[in-house]
Amino acid sequence: MSSADNGTLLRAGGVMHRYGDLTAVNDVSLNVRRGEVFGLLGPNGAGKSTLIGILCGMFAPTAGSVHLGDVPVTPGARSAKQRIGVVPQDIALYEKLSGRQNLRFFGRVYGLGGRRLRERVEAVLDVVGLSDRGNDRAETYSGGMQRRLNLAAGLLHEPELLILDEPTVGVDPQSRNHIFDSVERLNQDKGVTIVYTTHYMEEAERLCDRVGIIDHGKIVALDTPRALIESLGGGVIQIGIDPGQAEQVTEILAALESVQAAGPGPDERLLNIEAESARHALVDVMQAMNAAALEVETVRILEPNLESVFLRYTGRSLRD
Amino acid sequence: MRATLAFTIKEFQVLVRDPGGLFVLFLMPVMFMVVFSLALGGLFEEGAARGSARALEVPVAIGGAGEVAEQVVEQLDATQGLAMVREQNGQPLTAEKVAQLVADGEYPVGVVFPEGLTALLEDPRILRGEQVQPLEVAVIVDPATTAQVTGPLEGALSAVLQQVVGRRLGEAGAALWFEQVAVGLPAEVRERLAALMQQGGQGGGALPVTTRRQVPPGVEREQFPDQFQQNAAGYTVMGVFFIATVMIESIFVERRSGAMRRLRAAPVGRAPILISKLVPFYVVNLIQIAIMFAIARLAFGLDLGFVPALIVVSAALALVATGLGIALAGVARSETQGTGLAVIVVLTTSALGGVMVPRFIMPEAMQQIGNITPQAWAIQGYQDVLVRGQGLGGVWLEAGVLLIFAAVFTALGIWRFRFD
Numbered sequence: 001m002s003s004a005d006n007g008t009l010l011r012a013g014g015v016m017h018r019y020g021d022l023t024a025v026n027d028v029s030l031n032v033r034r035g036e037v038f039g040l041l042g043p044n045g046a047g048k049s050t051l052i053g054i055l056c057g058m059f060a061p062t063a064g065s066v067h068l069g070d071v072p073v074t075p076g077a078r079s080a081k082q083r084i085g086v087v088p089q090d091i092a093l094y095e096k097l098s099g100r101q102n103l104r105f106f107g108r109v110y111g112l113g114g115r116r117l118r119e120r121v122e123a124v125l126d127v128v129g130l131s132d133r134g135n136d137r138a139e140t141y142s143g144g145m146q147r148r149l150n151l152a153a154g155l156l157h158e159p160e161l162l163i164l165d166e167p168t169v170g171v172d173p174q175s176r177n178h179i180f181d182s183v184e185r186l187n188q189d190k191g192v193t194i195v196y197t198t199h200y201m202e203e204a205e206r207l208c209d210r211v212g213i214i215d216h217g218k219i220v221a222l223d224t225p226r227a228l229i230e231s232l233g234g235g236v237i238q239i240g241i242d243p244g245q246a247e248q249v250t251e252i253l254a255a256l257e258s259v260q261a262a263g264p265g266p267d268e269r270l271l272n273i274e275a276e277s278a279r280h281a282l283v284d285v286m287q288a289m290n291a292a293a294l295e296v297e298t299v300r301i302l303e304p305n306l307e308s309v310f311l312r313y314t315g316r317s318l319r320d
Numbered sequence: 321m322r323a324t325l326a327f328t329i330k331e332f333q334v335l336v337r338d339p340g341g342l343f344v345l346f347l348m349p350v351m352f353m354v355v356f357s358l359a360l361g362g363l364f365e366e367g368a369a370r371g372s373a374r375a376l377e378v379p380v381a382i383g384g385a386g387e388v389a390e391q392v393v394e395q396l397d398a399t400q401g402l403a404m405v406r407e408q409n410g411q412p413l414t415a416e417k418v419a420q421l422v423a424d425g426e427y428p429v430g431v432v433f434p435e436g437l438t439a440l441l442e443d444p445r446i447l448r449g450e451q452v453q454p455l456e457v458a459v460i461v462d463p464a465t466t467a468q469v470t471g472p473l474e475g476a477l478s479a480v481l482q483q484v485v486g487r488r489l490g491e492a493g494a495a496l497w498f499e500q501v502a503v504g505l506p507a508e509v510r511e512r513l514a515a516l517m518q519q520g521g522q523g524g525g526a527l528p529v530t531t532r533r534q535v536p537p538g539v540e541r542e543q544f545p546d547q548f549q550q551n552a553a554g555y556t557v558m559g560v561f562f563i564a565t566v567m568i569e570s571i572f573v574e575r576r577s578g579a580m581r582r583l584r585a586a587p588v589g590r591a592p593i594l595i596s597k598l599v600p601f602y603v604v605n606l607i608q609i610a611i612m613f614a615i616a617r618l619a620f621g622l623d624l625g626f627v628p629a630l631i632v633v634s635a636a637l638a639l640v641a642t643g644l645g646i647a648l649a650g651v652a653r654s655e656t657q658g659t660g661l662a663v664i665v666v667l668t669t670s671a672l673g674g675v676m677v678p679r680f681i682m683p684e685a686m687q688q689i690g691n692i693t694p695q696a697w698a699i700q701g702y703q704d705v706l707v708r709g710q711g712l713g714g715v716w717l718e719a720g721v722l723l724i725f726a727a728v729f730t731a732l733g734i735w736r737f738r739f740d
Binding site: 053056059078079091095106109110153 | 584
């Protein structure tokens with residue numbers, strides 16, 4: 001991972017977006033530093049794709065603004081868009097065209113032509129490992145290969161900022177690793193700044209210098225993965241209880257010395273307990289529950305990772 | 321069984337989620353029923369009533385043809401399916417006016433009686449059996465009109481002329497005979513003989529009046545087209561407009577794949593994207609038109625007339641068709657709705673525009689509505705070239721109107737276009 005910090009490349013301030021009564025993005029402010037891989041981690045429906053759409057100028061936010069350097073990013077801002085590469089969540093390709101034909105098309109859209117275009121097409125095919133399949137129709141590719149071609153189409157014009165929206169959804173492990181390698185090489189070797197959205201914590205942990213956790217359209221935490229994990233302390237214990245006893249249980253457990261905080265889990269039958277040492281606290285929790293004649297239906301210890309970070313900040317799992 | 325039920329329920333749910341598509345699905349047969357009933361109602365009722373929209377209206381110039389012409393027109397007017405139009409704006413029609421009305425396409429056929437018709441029948445030379453120069457009743461026909469339309473009028477005109485002129489000659493001949501030869505016959509016998517002579521006058525023989533079919537002055541083509549030649553323009557126009565369904569499908573497939581959304585992030589505006597979308601389909605349309613006319617020429621011997629004029633009309637027509645495709649894609653909320661809407665719009669406007677049946681057999685109101693369809697202008701333009709032998713000067717109006725349609729449709733499409 002590169003941690004070069006040469007200042008802010010992308011700046012979003014007070015961004016809000018509504019679809020009718022639904023607030024998809026709610027007052028998001030963030031800075032993406034030049035040369036970093038910035039992760040947006042959140043479950044499906046958290047507002048990641050809408051935020052990405054605004055960050056790359058697909059559509060204007062209901063409120064707030066986005067700048068690439070000093071240039072406002074708006075739907076009409078062609079100079080800003082020329083500096084941004086986008087790899088959408090959809091496999092946005094023309095199935096009837098070959099890989100090379102697809103890339104030539106998208107290259108021309110970004111103003112490339114002639115020899116330069118031919119060189120760039122071959123270069124990006126090489127980056128994603130599809131040089132030998134470039135003349136085959138995209139519809140004959142596996143899902144993973146289509147994802148790689150999708151990525152290649154976003155690299156053609158050598159953008160300063162590459163925005164990847166869930167680039168590994170539905171791909172096989174081999175293609176996933178290929179995409180990871182490509183992203184790392186682009187960032188480390190070419191210095192491309194990357195915004196990477198995912199709902200896989202492993203990807204965020206592996207690739208991202210910093211991670212913003214997004215839920216219900218809001219950034220609820222933003223830091224390096226390590227700092228976010230360390231902020232949890234020892235980890236989280238998740239216990240299953242009788243929903244009618246939730247208030248009583250919370251009160252009892254919150255009073256324990258080894259417990260830092262206790263609160264509702266992803267649903268009314270689950271309670272999240274944060275502790276300096278989850279394993280030590282578990283003994284106290286079980287004793288306290290036994291003493292109060294309260295039943296514990298299930299017990300789960302969540303090791304400190306971004307999943308448990310997400311759980312702490314949102315009360316629910318990334319996969320919910 | 322359970323899986324089948326689940327799929328069935330799912331399909332219903334998907335359909336219900338697209339009420340616009342359902343609306344189009346239901347609207348289509350209704351539209352066809354209504355439009356075709358209105359447009360073709362006259363063809364399916366026996367005996368067109370006088371003065372109704374079903375009667376063929378025929379402008380007629382009597383001028384100085386006199387009483388005989390008046391009688392002929394009266395009898396034609398009394399004939400089922402014919403309605404003779406003698407005046408416009410309170411003024412009797414002249415020969416020039418009748419020719420102009422037909423040339424302008426306002427009526428498919430007109431009749432002009434020759435000056436001195438009645439006087440000729442009183443010429444003593446005829447009664448003496450001497451040869452005189454016969455007069456011609458001109459039947460002015462729009463070359464783009466089918467024989468099914470003009471045939472009944474021409475037949476009726478010949479029959480009525482023969483009857484009226486024959487009777488007239490019989491009367492005159494009898495009067496002359498009684499005055500000069502049979503002066504002393506009793507009144508009763510004279511009456512009976514006169515009736516017999518009149519009957520004999522109606523019987524036939526060469527009349528000094530004939531009918532002649534001709535095109536209006538200024539319309540160069542003397543050749544009358546056959547059925548296929550007349551319909552070539554119609555089939556071409558209708559085929560061209562079906563490009564709209566293909567365009568809609570293409571745009572929605574691109575939207576569905578996310579490619580449109582991706583393009584939204586690219587440094588290009590919507591107009592270049594849409595225009596680049598139009599160009600291939602425009603070319604496809606031109607190729608389609610070329611193939612249609614090539615087949616018509618090679619297989620059916622269609623005379624293409626002045627080809628540059630044909631190209632001008634075709635170029636404008638193809639623009640309208642692609643513009644319509646982009647407009648409908650912008651208006652429709654789903655692919656099903658879009659293609660259904662395209663079928664309705666194309667078939668309905670084609671029917672109103674005279675693609676399937678000539679507009680002049682439609683009621684006046686439907687003819688007026690037809691004027692707001694691009695198909696009507698395109699067919700008019702093609703027929704000007706193919707049937708009436710017009711050059712560039714004869715199609716500029718039609719091409720201009722088609723370009724206005726194209727501009728309106730394309731602007732609507734760009735305005736309503738959505739990337740996803």
